[in-house]
Amino acid sequence: MRPHHLVTHPRALHPGAWWLWAIGLAAAASRTMNPVPLLLIMAVSWFVVSARRGDTPWASSYALFFKLALFVIVIHLVFQTLLSGNSQGLTVLFTLPELPLPESTGLQVGGEVTLEALLSALYVALQLAAIFCCIGAANALGSARQLLRYVPAALYEIGVACIIALTFAPQLATDARRVRDAARLRGGSTGRIRRFGRLAMPMLEGALERSVDLAAAMDSRGYGRTTVSDPRSRRITSALVITGMLGVCLGVYGILSGTESGWMGLPALLVGCVLGIAGLVVGGRRTGRTRYRPDPWALPELLVVASGLTAAVLTFWQMRTDPTTLVLASVNDVPPVPVLACVGILVAVLPAFLAPPLPRPESPARDLEVAA
Amino acid sequence: MIRFEHVSVTYSGASAPTLSDVELHVPEGEMVLVMGRTGSGKSTLLRAINGLVPHFSGGTLRGRVVVDGRDTATHRPRDLADVVGFVGQDPLAGFVTDNVEDELAYGMESLGISPSTMRKRVEETLDLLGLADLRGRPLAQLSGGQQQRVAIGAVLTTHPKVLVLDEPTSALDPLGAEDVLATLQRLVHDLGMTVVLAEHRLERVVQYVDRIVHVPGNGEPVEAGDPAAVLATTPIAPPVVQLGRAAGWSPLPLTVRNARRRSVELRARLADVRPPEHRATALGAPVGSVKDLVAGYPRRPVIKGVTISVAAGEIVALMGRNGAGKSTLLRTFVGLHKPTSGRVKVDEVGLVPQVPADLLYAATVADECSLADRDAGATKGATRALLDRLAPGIPDEQHPRDLSEGQKLSVALAIVLVSEPKLLLLDEPTRGLDYVAKQQLITILHQLADAGHGVVFATHDVELVAEVASRVVVLADGETVADGAAPDVVVSSPAFAPQVAKVMAPQPWLTVHDVAAALSSTNGALAGTTHE
Numbered sequence: 001m002r003p004h005h006l007v008t009h010p011r012a013l014h015p016g017a018w019w020l021w022a023i024g025l026a027a028a029a030s031r032t033m034n035p036v037p038l039l040l041i042m043a044v045s046w047f048v049v050s051a052r053r054g055d056t057p058w059a060s061s062y063a064l065f066f067k068l069a070l071f072v073i074v075i076h077l078v079f080q081t082l083l084s085g086n087s088q089g090l091t092v093l094f095t096l097p098e099l100p101l102p103e104s105t106g107l108q109v110g111g112e113v114t115l116e117a118l119l120s121a122l123y124v125a126l127q128l129a130a131i132f133c134c135i136g137a138a139n140a141l142g143s144a145r146q147l148l149r150y151v152p153a154a155l156y157e158i159g160v161a162c163i164i165a166l167t168f169a170p171q172l173a174t175d176a177r178r179v180r181d182a183a184r185l186r187g188g189s190t191g192r193i194r195r196f197g198r199l200a201m202p203m204l205e206g207a208l209e210r211s212v213d214l215a216a217a218m219d220s221r222g223y224g225r226t227t228v229s230d231p232r233s234r235r236i237t238s239a240l241v242i243t244g245m246l247g248v249c250l251g252v253y254g255i256l257s258g259t260e261s262g263w264m265g266l267p268a269l270l271v272g273c274v275l276g277i278a279g280l281v282v283g284g285r286r287t288g289r290t291r292y293r294p295d296p297w298a299l300p301e302l303l304v305v306a307s308g309l310t311a312a313v314l315t316f317w318q319m320r321t322d323p324t325t326l327v328l329a330s331v332n333d334v335p336p337v338p339v340l341a342c343v344g345i346l347v348a349v350l351p352a353f354l355a356p357p358l359p360r361p362e363s364p365a366r367d368l369e370v371a372a
Numbered sequence: 373m374i375r376f377e378h379v380s381v382t383y384s385g386a387s388a389p390t391l392s393d394v395e396l397h398v399p400e401g402e403m404v405l406v407m408g409r410t411g412s413g414k415s416t417l418l419r420a421i422n423g424l425v426p427h428f429s430g431g432t433l434r435g436r437v438v439v440d441g442r443d444t445a446t447h448r449p450r451d452l453a454d455v456v457g458f459v460g461q462d463p464l465a466g467f468v469t470d471n472v473e474d475e476l477a478y479g480m481e482s483l484g485i486s487p488s489t490m491r492k493r494v495e496e497t498l499d500l501l502g503l504a505d506l507r508g509r510p511l512a513q514l515s516g517g518q519q520q521r522v523a524i525g526a527v528l529t530t531h532p533k534v535l536v537l538d539e540p541t542s543a544l545d546p547l548g549a550e551d552v553l554a555t556l557q558r559l560v561h562d563l564g565m566t567v568v569l570a571e572h573r574l575e576r577v578v579q580y581v582d583r584i585v586h587v588p589g590n591g592e593p594v595e596a597g598d599p600a601a602v603l604a605t606t607p608i609a610p611p612v613v614q615l616g617r618a619a620g621w622s623p624l625p626l627t628v629r630n631a632r633r634r635s636v637e638l639r640a641r642l643a644d645v646r647p648p649e650h651r652a653t654a655l656g657a658p659v660g661s662v663k664d665l666v667a668g669y670p671r672r673p674v675i676k677g678v679t680i681s682v683a684a685g686e687i688v689a690l691m692g693r694n695g696a697g698k699s700t701l702l703r704t705f706v707g708l709h710k711p712t713s714g715r716v717k718v719d720e721v722g723l724v725p726q727v728p729a730d731l732l733y734a735a736t737v738a739d740e741c742s743l744a745d746r747d748a749g750a751t752k753g754a755t756r757a758l759l760d761r762l763a764p765g766i767p768d769e770q771h772p773r774d775l776s777e778g779q780k781l782s783v784a785l786a787i788v789l790v791s792e793p794k795l796l797l798l799d800e801p802t803r804g805l806d807y808v809a810k811q812q813l814i815t816i817l818h819q820l821a822d823a824g825h826g827v828v829f830a831t832h833d834v835e836l837v838a839e840v841a842s843r844v845v846v847l848a849d850g851e852t853v854a855d856g857a858a859p860d861v862v863v864s865s866p867a868f869a870p871q872v873a874k875v876m877a878p879q880p881w882l883t884v885h886d887v888a889a890a891l892s893s894t895n896g897a898l899a900g901t902t903h904e
Contacts, residue, residue, distance in 0.1 A: 057510070145470065160468070167470060170512070181708050182730035185723050186747055186787060201733045205773060210465050217466030220422050221527065222453030222482035288484040292477030293491065 015142025017301035022138035024308025028315035029130040032326040045137040051352035058143040065136025069129035080121035089116025154283025240279025247272020314344025374398040379435035412589030422456035457527025517548025575610035618888040656684025659826035660795040665714035676850035689841035698830035722793035728784035732772035748791035759786035778809025798829035838870035838882040
């Protein structure tokens, strides 16, 4: 067996595999309001991230997304408390002083806060938080930037533009700081707008100069040299890709919204995928570019994707067979445990062991001797 | 390898050609230095080699530029990517990817080179340029010298026959510059590559090059030839060459080593002469001081307990590697940076930042001046009067961005000076300045010191320090490692000694000017004795 098929061989997993895995988990989260599987999903994503993240700058993005998730929950609860009134439920927890508003607005600020209202708000927020955690995990394990390396050849120009934009943003921030300092050195603060105009000019000029420099550098390094420009094939490619994208969007919307109105779900998704892939293949043929050291797509990648998909598939299945365990009939009851979905979500924890470990950063020779 | 046949370049909208009737032939395996003033057409000449002029820049090119048998009229820059590697002045601006390995591979990916060849070439290039330890590192985290080496490596992977570099060391500290130049020399000597580079800091490069192309500007003919022969007549020359001229040596020495071997007699003659002191003529009251200053970021102090006091009439040079804390110290002086602990005491202070253009935002020089008057609350026309004293002849209606680097610095200086700071700070003022602009700056700094300003400037330019500083402070790792009169600090240091000091050691001479003055006075004395 070649080493990259081994789950024990240290290497970086293909970022695409991590994103598919995370999408699977997020899809599972999108189908349920039951806190049990939702908390499980958050736990699983956290576990896998802590087991397999590297020491790259973006690896810490999980913490950021987790904080965002907590923030979402808090905001949701605060607003529910303030605005709910006694619209739902009977179990009154406490009563807030009510703000008198005209009846016609249909709004009520303050008033009685019920357990039911709070719980259902919590569950909805929890769903959003779980999805945030999934995205955070994908970002921490295979950054969006890494993923851009694998943009299909047909979309290469877009990929390059995204990468440049990602580099540009921090540089622009540095520029802004420099120019602002310079403005402070000169003093004379005449109004906010005046000040902004003063800052904008040097920054804009700087950014323009930099883009011209970059364009010159890319041109002299052969960018666009191998592209055969054939307007007909380019038009076919864009038509195919755009219709494909539309199909995928409709399909995903159909599946996630659960309306399942015949063609909107799976069929649209499949047709969209086929069209999109066809477009990418046709477009990919026209470039003569090659790719340096692509991450292999091997057994561990397949296993990781499969585990993510299992979570999604089993949750969807549960939805079909026993929807009451996923969408609670009454929020005050102790939430039931949807066995099938939970098993699926637990399967998604396997990448913590199935994904190959990351190679340790170069250690000093002393360590190697100790190991020997 | 490179052939210019009657090449003239005229940019659109320009009244006169930037280059006119250039006739030039660079044979294979040569290292060629292109020198000239800012705006003389150096960059145009370099960019014409890979077709960026006129394909990218616009304008009209008459005549023919042929590189390795390919005419740039029919080949765009991208079609020459496998023959000419072009490295711009700011390496960071030319990076497309975000880590070292991908950047090295980028050019090859564009050319469609097979993956196995790519892999091999990346490894070879990593070794060739000593970048193997940095292979996975993000480009933004590298030092300036490392970035420049990566930029060179990134164009080398396509195996070009010609390497063109536009001011590769102008933004680097002396060590980073040596790093890059050593790499270039290795490419020329080991791989027989043809290298063409432009550079203002002649003292760094003349010793390595086989030929010098001097672009005088103003449409005058370009002259090319042996370095010693060209430098004998050019208005610009590195200090060793000027020393050779002053002492009347022929052929002129290009390296410190040659000059030192020639200077035995000169040193004997000057053994009894006391070199000038390079001290401030009249020290005034202190205009600014820091005491036990700690500044920087939480848990990562950049300045660790620095105590400096600057008096009126003093010109203090602040030296040290990149990241030693020079800029942070200056920024703390003006209050852009809050000190973590310690005391900063200044009254009126002004800072000219590293990029003087940041201070300029109006559409014309006249607007800029009146804005500065208003900001500083000065009388109308004060800035303009200052500017005319610093750099006469800058037209009122010109856009500040279109000025040369030296003129931009003058405008920025005038804007800062109009609020009459007692302490003037400059952060790397000679970046991008050509020789003439630098001479002007030196005169200005002397004038300011004589007028009772205290001046502190951060720099890597040892020759500038030798010319102008009355005191040198060396920072390392956020601490003061040396603080004293310029000759005391600079002469004995291998990194900070100017060329003249290296030649004349152990006698503490700093500048050609001092030596020349001493020579003429001893000559006079000698002549006097013989007459009697």
